[in-house]
Amino acid sequence: MPNLKPNCPHCERLEKANRGELESLVWQTDHVIVIAGDHQYFPGYCVVIAKKHIREIHNLPEAEALAIFADVMAVGRVIERGFKPLKMNYVSLGNVDEHLHWHVMPRYHSDPDHKDHPWKNAASFATRLTNSDAIKQIRSIFSTS
Numbered sequence: 453m454p455n456l457k458p459n460c461p462h463c464e465r466l467e468k469a470n471r472g473e474l475e476s477l478v479w480q481t482d483h484v485i486v487i488a489g490d491h492q493y494f495p496g497y498c499v500v501i502a503k504k505h506i507r508e509i510h511n512l513p514e515a516e517a518l519a520i521f522a523d524v525m526a527v528g529r530v531i532e533r534g535f536k537p538l539k540m541n542y543v544s545l546g547n548v549d550e551h552l553h554w555h556v557m558p559r560y561h562s563d564p565d566h567k568d569h570p571w572k573n574a575a576s577f578a579t580r581l582t583n584s585d586a587i588k589q590i591r592s593i594f595s596t597s
């Protein structure tokens with residue numbers, strides 16, 4: 453793997469994925485891995501992680517940046533098809549983990565705060581932690597898409 457950084461949680465996930473040891477891995481392309489989010493407060497929530505440790509997408513060669521955007525959109529389409537959400541939220545901040553990634557969060561009518569930002573109810577995320585059944589369900593949606 454090119455350009456991985458010690459003590460970066462996303463680089464650690466990439467190394468685990470490379471060794472076939474990342475349980476949450478649901479899909480990958482040339483440029484990204486896709487993992488089930490650590491909770492399923494929003495069923496189908498995934499995280500798209502660039503295969504390079506880079507902070508800003510605008511510093512990538514344009515073709516690579518566009519390929520990553522295409523991957524993120526493909527992830528959104530798969531989740532939409534599999535989970536039928538009301539709306540998709542794509543969130544790329546990187547203020548804490550400075551490694552390019554997107555939280556791809558499906559939002560539902562059943563979430564009373566679906567018009568608000570997805571972290572409004574973060575205190576409740578731990579009540580719906582991702583388990584192996586959820587990972588298998590998400591992986592199967594990607595494998596049949």
Ligand SMILES: [Zn+2]
Pocket residue numbers: 456457460461462463464504505506550551
């Ligand atoms: Zn990294």
